[in-house]
Amino acid sequence: xxxxxxxxxxxxxxxxxxxxxxxxxxxxxxxxxxxxxxxxxxxxxxxxxxxxxxxxxxxxxxxxxxxxxxxxxxxxxxxxxxxxxxxxxxxxxxxxxxxxxxxxxxxxxxxxxxxxxxxxxxxxxxxxxxxxxxxxxxxxxxxxxxxxxxxxxxxxxxxxxxxxxxxxxxxxxxxxxxxxxxxxxxxxxxxxxxxxxxxxxxxxxxxxxxxxxxxxxxxxxxxxxxxxxxxxxxxxxxxxxxxxxxxxxxxxxxxxxx
Amino acid sequence: xxxxxxxxxxxxxxxxxxxxxxxxxxxxxxxxxxxxxxxxxxxxxxxxxxxxxxxxxxxxxxxxxxxxxxxxxxxxxxxxxxxxxxxxxxxxxxxxxxxxxxxxxxxxxxxxxxxxxxxxxxxxxxxxxxxxxxxxxxxxxxxxxxxxxxxxxxxxxxxxxxxxxxxxxxxxxxxxxxxxxxxxxxxxxxxxxxxxxxxxxxxxxxxxxxxxxxxxxxxxxxxxxxxxxxxxxxxxxxxxxxxxxxxxxxxxxxxxxxxxxxxxxxxxxxxxxxxxxxxxxxxxxxxxxxxxxxxxxxxxxxxxxxxxxxxxxxxxxxxxxxxxxxxxxxxxxxxxx
Ligand SMILES: Nc1ncnc2c1ncn2[C@@H]1O[C@H](COP(=O)(O)OP(=O)(O)O)[C@@H](O)[C@H]1O
Ligand SMILES: [Mg+2]
Numbered sequence: 001x002x003x004x005x006x007x008x009x010x011x012x013x014x015x016x017x018x019x020x021x022x023x024x025x026x027x028x029x030x031x032x033x034x035x036x037x038x039x040x041x042x043x044x045x046x047x048x049x050x051x052x053x054x055x056x057x058x059x060x061x062x063x064x065x066x067x068x069x070x071x072x073x074x075x076x077x078x079x080x081x082x083x084x085x086x087x088x089x090x091x092x093x094x095x096x097x098x099x100x101x102x103x104x105x106x107x108x109x110x111x112x113x114x115x116x117x118x119x120x121x122x123x124x125x126x127x128x129x130x131x132x133x134x135x136x137x138x139x140x141x142x143x144x145x146x147x148x149x150x151x152x153x154x155x156x157x158x159x160x161x162x163x164x165x166x167x168x169x170x171x172x173x174x175x176x177x178x179x180x181x182x183x184x185x186x187x188x189x190x191x192x193x194x195x196x197x198x199x200x201x202x203x204x205x206x207x208x209x210x211x212x213x214x215x216x217x218x219x220x221x222x223x224x225x226x227x228x229x230x231x232x233x234x235x236x237x238x239x240x241x242x243x244x245x246x247x248x249x250x251x252x253x254x255x256x257x258x
Numbered sequence: 259x260x261x262x263x264x265x266x267x268x269x270x271x272x273x274x275x276x277x278x279x280x281x282x283x284x285x286x287x288x289x290x291x292x293x294x295x296x297x298x299x300x301x302x303x304x305x306x307x308x309x310x311x312x313x314x315x316x317x318x319x320x321x322x323x324x325x326x327x328x329x330x331x332x333x334x335x336x337x338x339x340x341x342x343x344x345x346x347x348x349x350x351x352x353x354x355x356x357x358x359x360x361x362x363x364x365x366x367x368x369x370x371x372x373x374x375x376x377x378x379x380x381x382x383x384x385x386x387x388x389x390x391x392x393x394x395x396x397x398x399x400x401x402x403x404x405x406x407x408x409x410x411x412x413x414x415x416x417x418x419x420x421x422x423x424x425x426x427x428x429x430x431x432x433x434x435x436x437x438x439x440x441x442x443x444x445x446x447x448x449x450x451x452x453x454x455x456x457x458x459x460x461x462x463x464x465x466x467x468x469x470x471x472x473x474x475x476x477x478x479x480x481x482x483x484x485x486x487x488x489x490x491x492x493x494x495x496x497x498x499x500x501x502x503x504x505x506x507x508x509x510x511x512x513x514x515x516x517x518x519x520x521x522x523x524x525x526x527x528x529x530x531x532x533x534x535x536x537x538x539x540x541x542x543x544x545x546x547x548x549x550x551x552x553x554x555x556x557x558x559x560x561x562x563x564x565x566x567x568x569x570x571x572x573x574x575x576x577x578x579x580x581x582x583x584x585x586x587x588x589x590x591x592x593x594x595x
Contacts, residue, residue: 051484053480053483053484056479056480056483058387058388081486081487081488082486083486084483084484084485084486084487085485085486086486088484088485089484091477091480091481091484093477095475095477095478095480095481096481097478097481097482097495097496097499098478098499098500099499099500099502100499108482108485108495109485109486112485112486112487112491113486158481161485162484162485165485165486
């Protein structure tokens with residue numbers, strides 16, 4: 001049940017260092033929003049504030065508001081664990097649980113959510129693997145270790161694991177940067193399908209990828225090392241690439257810096 | 259960029275190095291220092307091997323000598339009277355009772371010590387801030403440096419007095435199992451010895467487990483959290499599986515230590531002859547403690563018999579280590595591939 005994300009006045013800190021400053025943006029349900037910008041400008045940090053993964057790192061802090069439909073994720077009484085069950089995440093390096101089989105990996109989140117029945121689990125595992133375009137490749141070896149898959153398959157396994165718990169939103173932090181071009185295409189196809197059910201935010205350093213997969217693109221930038229990252233602009237993807245309203249965006253996209 | 263490239267790389271077909279010089283460099287003999295070092299290292303290695311073979315031969319000879327004089331079965335007999343003090347000089351001794359006592363005290367030690375050690379390691383690495391964690395870790399390391407005679411004294415003078423209450427409670431609850439029945443007296447028991455052993459192996463098991471848990475890859479931890487795991491669920495999904503084989507070997511290392519521990523056990527146990535199956539009442543003996551206690555008063559056959567028992571202890575430790583390797587190999591195979 002895809003939901004809308006509404007960020008306003010968001011800043012995030014590592015210790016006393018402010019990594020991002022005063023970010024405000026909106027992500028519509030059933031759209032793909034791409035975060036682009038030079039490395040170190042805070043894309044990952046913004047992404048990780050959206051599901052409260054930022055605070056997993058000791059000494060970190062967040063200011064501002066993140067609304068998921070009408071719930072303030074940083075409001076009083078909100079359990080970060082529950083937030084992460086609602087907003088799934090896929091990381092840069094595929095990270096299946098190394099001691100678990102393919103099946104157990106997909107089922108890992110279900111067990112946390114209290115799904116116990118064998119037939120229920122079987123059904124959701126198959127559905128999630130199908131949803132991640134991986135079912136046909138692994139259906140005969142569900143009990144083999146997840147680490148035995150190729151990098152691209154591992155990443156799709158991680159996507160299956162994330163969607164198995166039916167999140168409202170899917171966050172992806174450079175999900176293809178460790179993959180070969182063929183696996184990258186497979187993931188991009190998958191994103192186009194997942195968009196029908198989920199709200200998706202994807203960080204990418206690859207501008208062609210942003211242009212291919214996203215409906216909206218947000219460009220972040222940083223004035224210099226040690227300065228906090230800022231959102232320069234967010235707009236429909238074709239517009240960002242053809243006719244951005246900010247000079248810095250145009251410079252970045254045309255490769256004049258970054 | 260390309261204009262800066264040094265000409266050497268740009269022109270691979272430049273001057274070839276002189277072939278004669280190249281060959282002489284390849285065939286050059288190792289220098290005198292190298293040869294001297296290699297020679298002395300080899301000599302030292304051979305020397306050590308010879309010494310070890312000699313020690314092994316000596317011990318085995320003594321052990322075989324004693325066992326050949328034994329008038330009862332060495333492997334199955336419960337008696338320990340190699341000098342024949344009670345049998346007019348006829349040696350009667352067997353390993354069964356003391357091997358049993360060794361195993362029982364060590365198993366009690368591991369069953370009680372390992373879970374606490376693992377808990378301490380998890381607490382230090384996962385539940386307290388890093389600075390406080392290294393402080394606690396330091397304390398645990400200090401415990402490992404306490405000499406075992408101190409643990410023995412403490413077990414005898416302090417712990418044992420407090421064991422009767424616990425032992426009585428265990429008997430009240432589990433007394434229907436023969437092992438936990440008593441004759442109404444408690445303490446100086448194999449259970450007390452097991453508790454002392456648990457405390458003695460705790461630091462080393464905790465220290466190794468802590469180092470392993472600390473290295474759990476960040477990616478695994480984040481994978482668990484991102485699925486909506488609580489702290490404990492994260493530990494179950496990421497930290498425990500990552501540490502399993504290493505912590506298993508730490509526990510088995512602790513078991514090996516418990517098997518061989520001498521002084522503390524010798525001080526705590528009230529030895530009675532024969533097999534003791536009730537672990538809560540006074541009595542019981544272990545191979546190592548038996549050697550420590552008996553050696554001073556033993557005559558020739560007695561000493562040789564103690565050496566034989568020492569070799570059995572050595573074999574037990576070898577088997578434990580071998581099993582540990584099997585366990586670890588199996589669990590890492592499952593994780594890899
Ligand atoms: N774990 C961390 N501890 C301290 N600083 C961090 C940490 N992660 C990121 N940062 C800092 O936050 C800033 C933004 O980083 P990040 O969000 O990873 O940027 P991006 O994903 O755009 O490359 C950088 O200056 C980076 O050094
Ligand atoms: Mg990043």
